[in-house]
Amino acid sequence: MSENQYPLRTVRSFMRRAGRMSQAKKTALNTLWDDYCLELTQDTIDLDAIFQRHAPRILEIGFGMGYSLLEQAQNNPQQDFIGIEVHRPGVAVVLGAMATNNLHNIRLFCADAVVVLQQCIADASLDAVQIFFPDPWQKRRHHKRRLIQPVFLELLVSKLKTGGKLYLATDWEDYANHMLQTLTTCKSLENAYTEFAPRCPHRALTKFEVRGQKLGHSVWDLLFVKK
Numbered sequence: 001m002s003e004n005q006y007p008l009r010t011v012r013s014f015m016r017r018a019g020r021m022s023q024a025k026k027t028a029l030n031t032l033w034d035d036y037c038l039e040l041t042q043d044t045i046d047l048d049a050i051f052q053r054h055a056p057r058i059l060e061i062g063f064g065m066g067y068s069l070l071e072q073a074q075n076n077p078q079q080d081f082i083g084i085e086v087h088r089p090g091v092a093v094v095l096g097a098m099a100t101n102n103l104h105n106i107r108l109f110c111a112d113a114v115v116v117l118q119q120c121i122a123d124a125s126l127d128a129v130q131i132f133f134p135d136p137w138q139k140r141r142h143h144k145r146r147l148i149q150p151v152f153l154e155l156l157v158s159k160l161k162t163g164g165k166l167y168l169a170t171d172w173e174d175y176a177n178h179m180l181q182t183l184t185t186c187k188s189l190e191n192a193y194t195e196f197a198p199r200c201p202h203r204a205l206t207k208f209e210v211r212g213q214k215l216g217h218s219v220w221d222l223l224f225v226k227k
Contacts, residue, residue, distance in 0.1 A: 025092035032095040037108045038082075040115060044122040050107060051080045056127040059159070060084070061113045061147070062134055066094035067204040073098075073106045075202075079127075084109045084116055114152065121159045128165040129156060132203055136172035148179045150186070157188045160226040165192075167200050168222040171212055176220035189224040197223040 038045065048054050056079045063069045063083040073081045083106060085091055091110045098106055109116045134147045148168070160166065166189065170176050180196065183189055200221050209219065 021089055021092065024096060025089055028092045028096040028099070029088065032099060036095060036098060036106065037091065037110060038120070040109075040111055041120055043119075044125075045120050047080065047082075047122075047125065051105065053080075055080045055105075057082065057125060058128045058130065059121070059126050061129065061131045062086075063090065063094070064133075065090050065206075066097065067206045068130070068132055068202070069106065070094060070097050070101070070103070071204040072202050073103050074101060077105060079105065081106045082109070082121075083107070084111065084113045086110065086112065113147070114155070117155050117159055123158050124161050126159050126164055127161060128167065129160060130167040130200075130203075132167070132169045132200075133171065133208075134168075134175075136170060136175040146175065146178065148175075148182055150182060153182060153186055154188075157186060157226055162226055164226045166222075166224045166226070167203070168224075169200060169203060169219060171209070171217050171219045173218065173220065176222075179222055180220075183222060183224050186224075188227055190227055192223040192225055197221045 038050070047057055058072070058079055059082045060069050061084045063085050064087075066083065066085075069081055069083045072079075083094065085094075085108070088110060091108055094106065094108060097103070109120070131147065136146070156166070166183070168179055168183075170179065176196070184191060198221065199219070200223070203221070212219070
C-alpha cells in the first residue's frame with residue numbers, strides 16, 4: 001500500500017481528554033508499558049514475533065477501559081488481541097488487569113488508529129476488527145469527525161483477511177444508520193444479516209450500557225464480513 005493511498009486525515013475522530021491517574025495506574029504504565037505497549041513504526045509489525053506464536057488476531061479500536069478486550073482475551077487464550085486507545089488512563093487499566101489476571105495475549109497502542117493502521121498493521125493480517133461505541137459526534141456540524149467514513153473504512157478493510165469480520169456497535173440511532181449505509185456501500189464487505197445484527201455475543205456488557213438499558217436506550221450492532 002502506498003503512503004499516499006490513505007493520506008493522514010486533518011480532522012480527528014477523537015479528542016484527548018485528561019483522566020484521573022491514580023498511583024496504581026501510573027505504576028502500571030511505568031512498569032508494564034515496555035512489555036505490552038507497542039510504539040508507532042514506519043514499517044509493519046511482525047505479530048508472530050511479538051506474540052511469539054501464530055494465532056487468530058483481533059483488533060479493537062477505542063477500547064476505553066477495556067471491558068470487552070479483557071473479557072475476550074481471558075475467555076479466548078488461543079487468540080491474540082491488539083487494542084488501540086488514545087486515552088492513557090484506559091491503557092493503564094488494561095495493563096493493570098493484564099498483570100492481575102496473568103494475561104499475555106494482548107498488546108496495546110496508545111495512538112491514533114488511522115496512523116496505527118497505515119504504518120503498523122500489515123494488509124490481510126487481521127481475523128476481526130471491532131469498534132464498540134465510537135464517539136457519535138451528535139451535532140451535525142461535527143459529523144465529519146465520525147470515525148466510520150468511506151476512506152477510513154477502505155483502509156480498515158484492507159487489513160482484514162478474506163472472511164474477516166467487522167463488528168460495530170453504537171447507542172446512537174443516527175450513527176447506527178450512518179454506519180449501516182457506509183458499510184453497505186463498501187463493495188468489499190457483505191452484511192451477515194439483512195440490516196442490524198443481534199447483540200454481539202462477545203461484547204462485554206459495561207456499566208454504561210446497563211445504565212442505558214435502564215433508561216430505555218437501544219443499542220444497534222452490525223456484523224459485516226470481508227468478501
